[in-house]
Amino acid sequence: MRIGELARRTGVSERALRYYEEQGLLRPERRPSGYRVYGDADVAAVRRIRVLLAAGLSTAQILEVLPCIVDDDGLLTPACPELVDELVKQRDRIGEAISELETTRANLNTIIAGQRS
Amino acid sequence: MRIGELARRTGVSERALRYYEEQGLLRPERRPSGYRVYGDADVAAVRRIRVLLAAGLSTAQILEVLPCIVDDDGLLTPACPELVDELVKQRDRIGEAISELETTRANLNTIIAGQRS
DNA sequence: CTAAACCTTCACGTCGGCGTCAGAGTCAAG
DNA sequence: CTTGACTCTGACGCCGACGTGAAGGTTTAG
Numbered sequence: 001m002r003i004g005e006l007a008r009r010t011g012v013s014e015r016a017l018r019y020y021e022e023q024g025l026l027r028p029e030r031r032p033s034g035y036r037v038y039g040d041a042d043v044a045a046v047r048r049i050r051v052l053l054a055a056g057l058s059t060a061q062i063l064e065v066l067p068c069i070v071d072d073d074g075l076l077t078p079a080c081p082e083l084v085d086e087l088v089k090q091r092d093r094i095g096e097a098i099s100e101l102e103t104t105r106a107n108l109n110t111i112i113a114g115q116r117s
Numbered sequence: 118m119r120i121g122e123l124a125r126r127t128g129v130s131e132r133a134l135r136y137y138e139e140q141g142l143l144r145p146e147r148r149p150s151g152y153r154v155y156g157d158a159d160v161a162a163v164r165r166i167r168v169l170l171a172a173g174l175s176t177a178q179i180l181e182v183l184p185c186i187v188d189d190d191g192l193l194t195p196a197c198p199e200l201v202d203e204l205v206k207q208r209d210r211i212g213e214a215i216s217e218l219e220t221t222r223a224n225l226n227t228i229i230a231g232q233r234s
Numbered sequence: 235c236t237a238a239a240c241c242t243t244c245a246c247g248t249c250g251g252c253g254t255c256a257g258a259g260t261c262a263a264g
Numbered sequence: 265c266t267t268g269a270c271t272c273t274g275a276c277g278c279c280g281a282c283g284t285g286a287a288g289g290t291t292t293a294g
Contacts, residue, residue: 004240014241019282033290035240054224056218058280077231084229091225098218101173101211108172108208112201114194121270131271136252150260151272175250 002056003028006038010046017046023059025049044071056094061086120145123155129164134163140176142166142183173211178203 009016020026021036025082028036034059052062065087067108078084124131136142138153143162145153154191169179182204185197194203 002241011280015282016285018243023281026212031290035290036241050230053223053281055228056221057181072220078228087225087229090192091222091229094218094225095222098222101215101218104171104173105167105208105211108204108211111168111172111195112204119271122252130252132252132279140251148260152260153271170251 001038001040003036003038006042006046009055010050011044012046020046020049020059024063025059055087056090061090118155120153120155123159123163126160127167128169129163137163137166137176140174141180161208172204173207178207 001009003014003017006012006017010017017026018036021028026038026049028038028042031037032074048066048069049062052065052069053059057065059082065078065083068078070077070079078087118126120134122129122135123129127134134143134153137161138145143155143166145155145159148154165183166179169186170176175184182195182200185195185200187194187196196206205227
């Protein structure tokens with residue numbers, strides 16, 4: 001299929017699909033005209049990318065971890081121990097971000113309440 | 118005092134102080150030479166700005182709410198009801214951001230565990 | 235054959251709170 | 265007077281995942 005159909009089937013914009021290729025996350029074939037040609041497997045590949053992006057990974061990180069991911073019927077499974085380490089670090093970073101936001105929210109509540117400590 | 122001293126007394130960079138002025142958050146006097154001259158009150162003003170930035174407000178939002186803030190000995194208190202509304206909205210936005218991050222973290226945990234649903 | 239879809243490669247714009255030069259003027263102390 | 269610390273105004277850089285044209289080829293239905 002060409003880029004338009006992949007975009008429709010994944011709900012991801014054509015621009016994003018070209019961007020993923022630019023970042024090395026997708027490697028579609030090319031027709032003589034230059035048109036990108038994707039296989040059915042790329043639909044799942046795009047899903048994997050989106051899941052990892054939604055997990056807060058950058059495209060560079062995804063590029064590293066993609067070869068270590070097993071797509072077991074829609075369920076992503078890590079196949080390398082160092083990948084697990086990376087994901088754990090990422091999870092911890094997210095945890096820190098959550099803590100910061102909770103602190104921020106508490107500060108806001110203090111201001112809203114306008115009460116003395 | 119001039120900008121260097123204010124920077125030292127607040128721990129905020131000179132660049133940031135100039136930026137705050139650019140955004141209308143500070144209005145220091147000027148010497149004929151163009152040097153900015155700040156008063157003692159500006160130390161507290163910068164503290165207010167930092168607290169609000171840390172609360173996730175943009176400089177544009179801070180510009181709106183600053184006139185409504187009473188600085189009661191380091192404790193910020195809202196003086197206008199519409200400001201309270203604004204702060205509540207901001208708090209809710211932060212709550213949503215926290216929820217999203219928690220979802221993200223849960224997704225990551227699912228991948229890390231690599232277990233079937 | 236023609237026109238509408240569809241596709242291509244640039245390449246700049248976005249958002250925000252600054253960091254970081256560059257080039258030049260100001261001021262206080264010795 | 266001179267030196268060196270201090271300050272000024274631009275103005276580009278950053279981070280990241282794309283959005284959004286522009287200008288032009290390709291494919292396909294009718």
